[in-house]
Amino acid sequence: MAGRTLYDKIWDDHVAHQADDGTCLLYIDRHLVHEVTSPQAFEGLRMAGRPVAAPDKTIAVPDHNVPTTWDREDGIDNEESRIQVEALDKNAREFGVVYYPVNDIRQGIVHIVGPEQGWTLPGMTVVCGDSHTATHGAFGALAHGIGTSEVEHVLATQTLIQKKSKNMKVEITGKLAPGVTAKDITLSVIGATGTAGGTGYVIEYCGEAIRSLSMEGRMTVCNMAIEGGARAGLIAPDATTFAYCKGRPEAPKGDMWDTAQAYWETLFSDDDAHWDKVITIKGEDIAPVVTWGTSPEDVLPITASVPAPADFEGGKVDAAARSLDYMGLTPGTKLQDVKIDAVFIGSCTNGRIEDLREAAKIVEGKKIKDNVTTAIVVPGSGLVRLQAEEEGLADIFKAAGFEWRLAGCSMCLGMNPDQLGPEVRCASTSNRNFEGRQGRGSRTHLMSPAMAAAAAVAGKLTDVRDVK
Amino acid sequence: MDKFEKLTAIAAPMPLINIDTDMIIPKQFLKTIKRSGLGVSAFYEMRYDMDGNENPDFVLNQDAYRDASILVAGDNFGCGSSREHAPWALLDFGIKCVISTSFADIFFNNCFKNGILPIVVTPDQLAILMDDAQKGSNARMVVDLENQVVESSDGVQIPFDVDPHRKHCLLNGLDDIGLTMEKAGAIEAFETQMAEARPWV
Ligand code: SF4
Numbered sequence: 001m002a003g004r005t006l007y008d009k010i011w012d013d014h015v016a017h018q019a020d021d022g023t024c025l026l027y028i029d030r031h032l033v034h035e036v037t038s039p040q041a042f043e044g045l046r047m048a049g050r051p052v053a054a055p056d057k058t059i060a061v062p063d064h065n066v067p068t069t070w071d072r073e074d075g076i077d078n079e080e081s082r083i084q085v086e087a088l089d090k091n092a093r094e095f096g097v098v099y100y101p102v103n104d105i106r107q108g109i110v111h112i113v114g115p116e117q118g119w120t121l122p123g124m125t126v127v128c129g130d131s132h133t134a135t136h137g138a139f140g141a142l143a144h145g146i147g148t149s150e151v152e153h154v155l156a157t158q159t160l161i162q163k164k165s166k167n168m169k170v171e172i173t174g175k176l177a178p179g180v181t182a183k184d185i186t187l188s189v190i191g192a193t194g195t196a197g198g199t200g201y202v203i204e205y206c207g208e209a210i211r212s213l214s215m216e217g218r219m220t221v222c223n224m225a226i227e228g229g230a231r232a233g234l235i236a237p238d239a240t241t242f243a244y245c246k247g248r249p250e251a252p253k254g255d256m257w258d259t260a261q262a263y264w265e266t267l268f269s270d271d272d273a274h275w276d277k278v279i280t281i282k283g284e285d286i287a288p289v290v291t292w293g294t295s296p297e298d299v300l301p302i303t304a305s306v307p308a309p310a311d312f313e314g315g316k317v318d319a320a321a322r323s324l325d326y327m328g329l330t331p332g333t334k335l336q337d338v339k340i341d342a343v344f345i346g347s348c349t350n351g352r353i354e355d356l357r358e359a360a361k362i363v364e365g366k367k368i369k370d371n372v373t374t375a376i377v378v379p380g381s382g383l384v385r386l387q388a389e390e391e392g393l394a395d396i397f398k399a400a401g402f403e404w405r406l407a408g409c410s411m412c413l414g415m416n417p418d419q420l421g422p423e424v425r426c427a428s429t430s431n432r433n434f435e436g437r438q439g440r441g442s443r444t445h446l447m448s449p450a451m452a453a454a455a456a457v458a459g460k461l462t463d464v465r466d467v468k
Numbered sequence: 469m470d471k472f473e474k475l476t477a478i479a480a481p482m483p484l485i486n487i488d489t490d491m492i493i494p495k496q497f498l499k500t501i502k503r504s505g506l507g508v509s510a511f512y513e514m515r516y517d518m519d520g521n522e523n524p525d526f527v528l529n530q531d532a533y534r535d536a537s538i539l540v541a542g543d544n545f546g547c548g549s550s551r552e553h554a555p556w557a558l559l560d561f562g563i564k565c566v567i568s569t570s571f572a573d574i575f576f577n578n579c580f581k582n583g584i585l586p587i588v589v590t591p592d593q594l595a596i597l598m599d600d601a602q603k604g605s606n607a608r609m610v611v612d613l614e615n616q617v618v619e620s621s622d623g624v625q626i627p628f629d630v631d632p633h634r635k636h637c638l639l640n641g642l643d644d645i646g647l648t649m650e651k652a653g654a655i656e657a658f659e660t661q662m663a664e665a666r667p668w669v
Contacts, residue, residue: 436490
């Protein structure tokens, strides 16, 4: 048999039915559910009188709409948000799926909770009505976002109708320079390929720089595969993966663990596997980066200057002009001279313990600059929050002038009250800098947690390598 | 889902590239627990000013395009989130077909689940259709799914590809879940075999 990629192997092990035209029913091992994209799906089941096919493989948690302020026990003020969270509560209980309600310490952003609880394991198929499901690919799981009709389809049948994507290899060779993190890798890849560069592909990230990342870093890389247009991002499981999974509440135990690990060790791309597209980037060439525009592909090293529309070609010329206007930036301005008003550290990209450690290291013993009027740290889950509090990170952030919050999506997209006003410029560790993403008219610069922390202290976009 | 009938309609030009799902339907409208009623909020931030008044420059606010059922848009349409609210909003506005040189994967899938036909054309073909769409309400484009061809108002015929299964479902208004349920036997057999092979799952 010809060599197969990791994607090929996981795919082959999950085809429950194949039609003559190649359309497959892919069996789904884990279905994660949140309150925004599921109400219409549960309603569809109810109307058709269908049960959830595999409630023990369906995990629900509210995250997008939940307040992150400390008074959230008192309930949600916004009526629509409250109705949506209540709908999830009702649906989860009525259909008997696994559920972590708002007041459960395990509640958090769905893509942080899944791995943390051990629901996400190598070789699985994982879906969620959320594009950043790609995060779970860090475990060597085939994980991607689906729409609400597909959520209903998975709830009803535990399968998804799929056609196979093409295989793309993104290799990051060598070592990363000091101050360069997983976020810089993933942003730099999108900068190189564009937001449509991965369309039609499943990406496997490999190479020494990827291998040396922790699971947290790998999740950051895979999280943004979707920003590059790919259906999913994958990293082959290895000793780092197994060490992370072992002992998690939902991970296999004892002999079952050994059986599972033996299978997981077969999950890698064969040397003679076929790749439809290959991209190689030298780890040493990656610098700490920020985005300047309103598309995640608008990436530049922090040492660069704001580009001009004329620096681009085709449709990108107009798009860049529009972005610069929206962002209130003048071509030629040094990125390091761009002042900021707000800092957001959190999201499913960078809301894990290691992210908070990196940011805390930078702000320790310092104060955020006066012109930074909003600075919040939102842990990705209740358990991340507890751990950060135990490690003293929360105190470091608070002493520096940050607000320390409860877990949720928060200012990543501001469906809850955590929103920015028009023209407020934010250094953000989230994944999307789209127009209006953090609040209508707000301006988002994406970067790593360390870079966001450095920006908070300097009051402007800053090279983390210059922070003493 | 309604059947996708042959469509003769006004097409609105949106030459911008990377129109993302946050633009198509911003987050504040994702709080609904229904599928309907999103049409008035489609393209909200481009369509209305801060006070909620219509922005006269936005294409769908122009009289010629208020009744458009086709969008002709720049590359990488629908990138961003998985929100099915994006196709729901388009459909509720009356859009049944979107034509571009490429679409984001999840948005593309979501269209078919809601009876919207996304059509991929080459850059040259897009230029022809974009010009045609600029002509306003006097020009009607024809989208013939059965024969897989788009016809501009002056008769230029542009053939397009579509997945046969999806075409069948669109033309007949078929619901995927019902079709999959017919394969329950295969799914059960797979589950039995999987319980042996990967019992920890
Ligand atoms: S943190 Fe942001 S990107 Fe992640 S699931 Fe929440 S809203 Fe989506």
